[in-house]
Amino acid sequence: MTEKIREQIIETEYSDVMQKSYIDYAMSVIVARALPDVRDGLKPVQRRTLYDMHELGIRYDKPYRKSARIVGDTMGKYHPHGDASIYDALVVMSQDFKKSVPLVDGHGNFGSIEGDGAAAMRYTEARLSQIAQEAYLADLDKDLVDFIPNFDETEKEPEVLPVRIPNLLVNGADGIAVGMATSIPQHNLGEVIDGVIAYMKNPEINTRQMMEYIPGPDFPTGGIVTNRDELLAIYSTGAGKIKIRGKASIEKIKGGREAIVVSEIPYTMIGANIGKFLNDTYALVESKKTSDIVDISNMSSKDGIRIVIELKRGADAQNVLNLLYRKTRLEDTFGVNMLAVAEGKPETMGIVPIIRHHVNFQYELATRKYTNLLKKEKEKKEIQEGLIKAVDVIDLIIEILRGSRSVKMARACLVDGITEGIRFKSEQSEKDARLLHFTQRQADAILQMRMYRLIGLEIEQLRADYEKTMQNIQEDMDILEHRASMARVIIRDLKEIKKTFARKRRTLIDNVAEAVIEEKPIEEQEMVVLMDRFGYVKAIDLSVYDRNQEAADKENKYVIHCSNLDRLAVFSSTGQLHLIKVLDMPGGKFRDKGTPIDNLSKFDSARERILFAEALGAVKESKVFFGTRAGYIKQVDGAEFDVSRYSSIASKLGQGDELVAVGTIRGAETLVMETKSGYFLRIPVSDIPEKKKAAVGVIGIKLGRADRVSQMYLLTDQEGGLTSLHNKKVVLNRLHIGSRATKGVKR
Structure with missing residues (x-):
């Protein structure tokens, strides 16, 4: 027994097993979950949801069904990955602000453009949209695509849907796989169909020529693409960045003022980013980047976007609009990576290769469709020929049927001329019966034929149907034998879809100059910065300070007179310098609490202590003294601290050391150092050497071992x-x- 078990053990390298397992997992995520197929432009969850709705009969002209029923049926039959992913896919396919061509007609709360989520699936209802039924799921019964077993091999599902339009371009795609991601913008349905027709007429068409039909993306939210000249490179390579901005206008409002009205937003602003845009606009006012905005209101509704930004009288509206473009998501970037699964492998493609794959897929669908139709027409022809032939000898056939003892006997006579056991009225009838040679299919049709078909008009209709069948056979054969004929049929269908479902372009494509902000010089004025012992800081006007001087000096650790254009220099115990613009500090009323400097800089109150704070302008004109816990001292030229970084090193420290004193040497004559053990050393300031801020310094006082x-x-x-x-x-x-570097005296 042990030997048999040992024979079944396969020894292999652990790294090889891990590599193979990870590759299998990655490919499963890439092909079976995250990336769309280039043929139908759908991810598996979308394909399975649409197919399940088709199977349930939830057509666009039928009543809505509960979303929970659709989700549950899809999960149980085709997509065993949880109900959330299925419902999310269903919701997105119904949202006209996310999809150019919604494939699901939702009834109930399916979310909003401002980021409101859809209601629970038990409340909402859905059905297929008309275009999904007619251009995505039509002819599924004509064996156009291969069907594969589902996850537990109890059902069959289509490997791909017979989509008749390039859905990958029309509705775009986004998804994150393992080590790769896709991000495909949406395009106008009518333009894409024109591009497909142009390719079918000229397969050698290049990207520049294709862009005469498909000039660029067409987002459902509208907006403006501002880098038209860069689109050629993006559509050639399948990767790049599209710059988009919202559409805004400047309107006159009451009081002789103006307002900026945003009527269309960038596609990237959908959802929570609308709220972020409003917050960012408010932050521009708070941070004093602009003082021209007096009110912001979001008047958006189901009828469209309307965000009104009211300006004060005399404001430069265009300059404020440019500021919004530069500092908020009113102008944004859409990263393009047109990655899809083509022939079982992920591939980044330009716009022409995507259309090429689609057209090849359409030829495959058309070939299978007309092959099946031709087969059915030939079967129909066979039956019709038999019925026409039967009408000519109908009296003989009736005699055979009346003389036969069973259907089997009558069928044998019709097919092979076997007359044994059949009673005939005359020998001639029996001779004529032996000459009959109907096919099996014809014989079955004759046996099932109803007597009313013998009416004169019915016989004429039968012959007319036969002529129509022969015509259909000729047309089907022509389509299958001549590619040009097949192309005409495909183009005819595409034009019909365009006529029924196309809409006007929403997104404007142009070359727009980068928004330029004219910085208005800020008028300099005297301010007083107040910082309490907890590190809360605020800036107030000098007049406000004068009225509250006694309370301000009593309640605050630092009272710093400076300019509103200056910066506050904060030196911490860890040797860090934090610079804070006075303009960034909250201002206003004297009794306002202020803001912790942690929120205005990289200061970390959990590990740093404030040792000294002063206006940078005053620091630059002084020498700054540093003293450490280990007894090192130095002075540094204040000009060294005039740096652009908000946080930098003010003084280098030894291992485990920290600063205990920082200050400006302004009129100071002596320095006194005190130790924990009670030693004091007083030395002249002139004995403190001047060093660079990157230096540790020199020993100021000699310390005992534990001091x-x-x-x-x-x-x-x-x-x-x-x-x-x-x-x-x-x-x-x-x-x-x-003297410096001595022990000092004990007190």
Whole structure:
């Protein structure tokens, strides 16, 4: 037994197993879930949902059915990946703001362009749209496509739907697979059909020529494509970036003011991004990027988008609109990667190869369709010939039927002329019966023929039907034998679809110059920045400070006079410098709480302490002193801190060290260093060397093994510099002046 088990063990490298398993998984996701097929432009979940609705008979001219029924049936029969993915696909296929050609007719709350989700599937109802029924699912009963077993081999599902239009271009696609993603823009149905017809007439057509019929994407939300000249490269390679912007106009409103009215949005703004656009516009006002906007209102409804941005009197409306284009998603980028599954493999294709695959698919469908039709017409011809022949000898046939004891006996006589067992009125009738040679199919038709078919008019109709059948056979054979004839049939069907379902283009395509913002110079004025001990900061007008000076000085740790064009320099215990524009600080009333500097900079209050804050303008005109816990000191030219970055290193620190004191040396004569063990060392400021901010500094005080610096004080001659140690007061300017790098005196 053990030997038999050992013989069944297959030894292999773990890495080989993992590689094969991952590749199998990746290809499953790519081909069977995430990417559309180039032939019908559908992902498996979309294809299965539409096919299930077709099988359930939920046609566009029939009553709606509960979405839950559709989802459940699709999941049970064809798509065992959870109801959420199926319902999401159903919802998206019904949303006319996401799909140029909705394939599902939804009834109930199927979401909104502003990001509202659809109601639960138990509440909504759906049915196929007319175009889905007529251009996506028609002729499924004519054996046009292969059917494959479903996941548990209890049902059959189509490998691909017999879609008659290039759905991949018309409705676009988006999806994320393993290691790849697809993003295909949507196009105008009528233009795409014109492009397909142009290709069928000239298979050598190039991308530039194709773009005479399909000039660019046509998003259901409208908008403007602003980089028309770049579309040729995008459609040639299948990859690139399309720049789109919303459509906005400037309208006069009451009071002699103007308003910017957004009536169409970029396709990328669908959903929550509309709310983000409103927030971003509000943020422009909050951050004082513009003071021309006085009100923002979203008046959008089911009838369309209408976002009104009211401006103050005398505002430059075009400049504000350009600001919105530059700083919000009113102008955005649509990344194009036209990736689809072609012949079982993912492939990035330009617009002409996509149409080529579609046209080849149409020829395959037409070949199978007319082959099946020809077969049926030939079967019909055979039966009609038998019935016409039977009419001419109908008296003999009636005699055979009356003389036969069974249907089998009568059929044998009609097919092979076997007369044994049949009673005839005369020998001549029996001789004539032996000459009969109907086919099996003809004999069955004769046996099933009703007597009313012997009426004169019915016989004439039978001969007319036969002539029509012969004509159909000739037409079907012509279509199958001549590609040009097949092309005419396909083009005729495409023109009929265009006539019924095409609509006008919504998206304007043009070359639009990049939006330029004319920066208005900000008038300089004196401000006072207040920061409390918790790190909350605000900027107020000098006049407001003057009226509340006593309270402001008492309640705040830092009271900094500066210009509104200046920046606040914040030095932290970790050696970081954080620069904050005064214009970015919240202003207004004196009693407003302010904003934590964590929200205005990269300052991290969880690991940093504020040691010093000053206007950058004042810092640049001074020398900045740094003292560390390990006793290192230095001074740095303040001009070194005039940098463009919001956060940078102010002083290099040794391993495990941190700053305990930072300040400007402005009139200071001496420096006093205090340690945890109670040592004090007072030295002249002139003994503090000037270093670069990237330097560690020099030893200021010699520390014992377990000692460290707790405080440092910069003193002028007039300052007493009181501190306390062990409940005893220490007057700092009475300390003996010592030498740098000594131990100092203990108190």
